[in-house]
Amino acid sequence: MSYFPLLMNIDYKKVVIVGGGHVARQKIEALLPTKATLIVISPAVTETLQHYINEGLVTWKEKAFEPADLDDAALIFAVTNDEKVNNAVEEATQHWQLLSRADAKGRVDFINPAVVRRGDFIVTISTSGSSPGLTRRVKIDLAEQFGDHYAQYVSFLKEARQRILQVYTGAKKTHLLSELLDPQLLQWIEQDEKQKCEAWLQQRIGEKQ
Numbered sequence: 001m002s003y004f005p006l007l008m009n010i011d012y013k014k015v016v017i018v019g020g021g022h023v024a025r026q027k028i029e030a031l032l033p034t035k036a037t038l039i040v041i042s043p044a045v046t047e048t049l050q051h052y053i054n055e056g057l058v059t060w061k062e063k064a065f066e067p068a069d070l071d072d073a074a075l076i077f078a079v080t081n082d083e084k085v086n087n088a089v090e091e092a093t094q095h096w097q098l099l100s101r102a103d104a105k106g107r108v109d110f111i112n113p114a115v116v117r118r119g120d121f122i123v124t125i126s127t128s129g130s131s132p133g134l135t136r137r138v139k140i141d142l143a144e145q146f147g148d149h150y151a152q153y154v155s156f157l158k159e160a161r162q163r164i165l166q167v168y169t170g171a172k173k174t175h176l177l178s179e180l181l182d183p184q185l186l187q188w189i190e191q192d193e194k195q196k197c198e199a200w201l202q203q204r205i206g207e208k209q
């Protein structure tokens with residue numbers, strides 16, 4: 001299968017997760033940074049999921065799956081440990097709804113990559129379903145390579161880029177945007193010296209006056 005990778009805006013959309021086990025937890029943790037409405041359909045949930053429910057982050061319908069549970073859902077996760085239930089979820093999924101089955105059987109509208117998230121910086125990894133174990137291993141390597149400071153780094157780049165775009169156009173703008181990727185800036189952020197990045201930027205933006 002040749003999958004099309006994309007980053008989706010699912011804010012305020014309804015996402016139904018059928019099943020409340022460990023795989024449901026994994027999917028929900030990937031969904032939590034969004035503003036989607038998360039609904040779990042399952043007779044039982046794990047302790048961690050119960051915590052998210054208590055916090056009001058997830059709505060739990062404590063019941064076995066029924067087709068009407070999928071009404072108005074944009075995304076559907078069939079993540080029970082029962083193939084018959086996952087089949088029933090698939091049957092009830094309308095053509096316009098997007099379905100993910102954790103058992104990788106039947107209709108597959110999308111699969112889930114592993115995610116390393118550092119604020120706006122997102123790395124996703126997939127083997128197109130060939131080896132989830134390898135996906136996990138690569139994720140661990142990349143999580144180490146791209147440490148927590150990438151969140152602040154990308155946030156600085158965003159702000160600096162917007163400021164450059166406000167002031168410059170044409171060749172000067174292109175030049176400054178490429179200068180912005182100077183590895184020195186990343187190093188300063190990593191060493192907790194963000195004020196040096198700010199001074200660096202001031203110096204360049206100030207050049208125009």
Ligand SMILES: C[C@@]1(CC(=O)O)C2=NC(=C\c3[nH]c(c(CCC(=O)O)c3CC(=O)O)Cc3[nH]c(c(CC(=O)O)c3CCC(=O)O)/C=C3\N/C(=C\2)[C@@H](CCC(=O)O)[C@]3(C)CC(=O)O)/[C@H]1CCC(=O)O
Pocket residue numbers: 026027030100101102103104110111112113114115125126127128129130131132133134135136139
């Ligand atoms: C990335 C990640 C995200 C997530 O789960 O959201 C994810 N699997 C993860 C881990 C993981 N999953 C499994 C193992 C045990 C080792 C192994 O089996 O190899 C490990 C490793 C571990 O946990 O250490 C078992 C497994 N997974 C699938 C099946 C069914 C099958 O293949 O038949 C079975 C057998 C079940 C059984 O034995 O019954 C299927 C899928 N798993 C996918 C995603 C999709 C394709 C990903 C890709 O392209 O590589 C896909 C196709 C559908 C989907 O779920 O979207 C998450 C990363 C962890 C992280 O982020 O840390």
Ligand SMILES: NC(=O)c1ccc[n+]([C@@H]2O[C@H](COP(=O)([O-])OP(=O)(O)OC[C@H]3O[C@@H](n4cnc5c(N)ncnc54)[C@H](O)[C@@H]3O)[C@@H](O)[C@H]2O)c1
Pocket residue numbers: 018019020021022023024041042043044045046063064065079080081082085102103132
């Ligand atoms: N994609 C992945 O990463 C991955 C990894 C491991 C396993 N799997 C697959 O995912 C499945 C689920 O794994 P798990 O570890 O979360 O299992 P689990 O046993 O921890 O959880 C299964 C959940 O399904 C719920 N359930 C059972 N019948 C139901 C029904 N009729 N309606 C609603 N919910 C119902 C149970 O209450 C439970 O919460 C496995 O059977 C396997 O096929 C996928």
